[in-house]
Amino acid sequence: MCLGLPMTIIETDGISAMCAFRGEQRRVSMMLLSNPPAGAKVLVxxxxxxxLLDEEEARLIADAIEGLSAALDGEDCDRFFADLIDREPQLPAHLRSE
Incomplete structure (x- = not known):
């Protein structure tokens, strides 16, 4: 299984970029995007x-990854999924029979 990481571009030459997430940096291909600037959030x-990701979506993905890590460590993970607590799951619009 592959997880997409919400990384922040530190520097880019348009073809690749140095990106960071949770203290880790790595060189990432930018060939599928139209030259996003340093500071932009991207799903890798x-x-x-x-x-590209907006700040809110990047935060939600990062929280979900932190929550998975907490759950695997046997810790409480509810705080990482606050947007899901006390609500029924919703089908995407294209799957609803309205």
Missing amino acids: YIDTAMR
């Missing part, structure tokens, strides 16, 4: 930036 799979 297998060292390839797939799409």
Whole structure:
């Protein structure tokens, strides 16, 4: 299984970029994006930036990853999924029969 990481671009030459997440830095391909600037958040799979993220979406993904880590360590993970607590799961619009 592959998880997409919400990484922040530190510096870029348009073809690749040095990105960071949770204190780790790595060189990432930018070939699928239109030259995002330093400071932008990108979703990275297998060292390839797939799409731009806004701050809120990047935070939610980072919280989910932290929550998974906490759950695997046997710790309480509810605080990382605050947006899901006390609400029923919702189907995406394209799957609803309205």
